[in-house]
Amino acid sequence: MKVFTLPPEPLGLVFDLDSTLYTHEAYARFQLDVLVRRLARERGEAEDRVAALVKDVRDRRRRETGSETSLGTVFMELGVPIETSVLWREELIVPADWIGADPRLREVLAVLGEHYAIALLTNNPRSVGEASLAALGVRDLFGPVVGLDDSLRSKPDPAPFRLIFSRLGLDASSCISIGDRMDVDIEPALALGAGAILVEGVLEVYKLADFFGKGT
Ligand SMILES: [Mg+2]
Incomplete structure (x- = not known):
């Protein structure tokens, strides 16, 4: 896990999907x-x-x-x-067809969801993002989902980031982008004034509740 700038009082966590909320080569x-x-x-x-x-x-x-x-x-x-x-x-x-329920992920996101708004930002279509959250057994823990068809721009373009922040009703400066790719998930978020955490996959997402001091 590599932590970049973090807001003093974060309100929203924006997760990437692929290779972040699940790891499946x-x-x-x-x-x-x-x-x-x-x-x-x-x-x-x-x-x-x-x-x-x-x-x-x-x-x-x-x-x-x-x-x-x-x-x-x-x-x-x-x-x-x-x-x-x-x-x-x-x-x-x-x-x-590929991913299934992840109780450990659910446990961590449920704890984080008590303190932060949780959103998904994916370069897959929104329907694929929502189906993925459903397959992982965590759809109900997420607020807004923004996919490729929402802004018709893919990350690292800033447009989908702006859209998810606005769907959350939050300024970039109170959000943290969490993803597995420096150039796609981290750099554009930092450029817009958000915080960012680079993870190597879901095993590091499991550690986020402890990281934020909200241990399970
Ligand atoms: Mg990814």
Whole structure:
């Protein structure tokens, strides 16, 4: 866990979903592969050729910008509108096929929820985010959920961060973004004046109640 600036009196916790609220490498890989496969079908090209194209765009943007590019943005560059990315994800990603109830996560979030407003900000569509929370058995512990289809911009764009802060009815300066990716979850939140905590996965999320002094 790496803690960046924290608000003096935090009111809201904004969680990332994938590789934050659950850790599942095969599911993470599936989410990439299934979308590459869908794009290959759309273009009438071999999957490995499209996978190489995606990698080329990512590598070039990393050189140009010094940071990672979201898959939605890579797909936009390859001619797939963000609305189409949303539809493909809704069709192809079924969270309950991969993740299940996590009582330990529920216990920690329930404790945190007594002290903070809890929200989800994901680069997946909102319906996939909500289905994931349901599969994990924690949907009722979350307030607002903002997904790719809400702002039509993916993190690290500041737009979805602004939207989730406004849905919480809070200033960025009283919120903390919690996620597994420095460039996607942490840097944009810090740039907007929020606090941020980088986690390596759900095992570190389990430690947050203790971290905030609200031990279970
Ligand atoms: Mg993540």
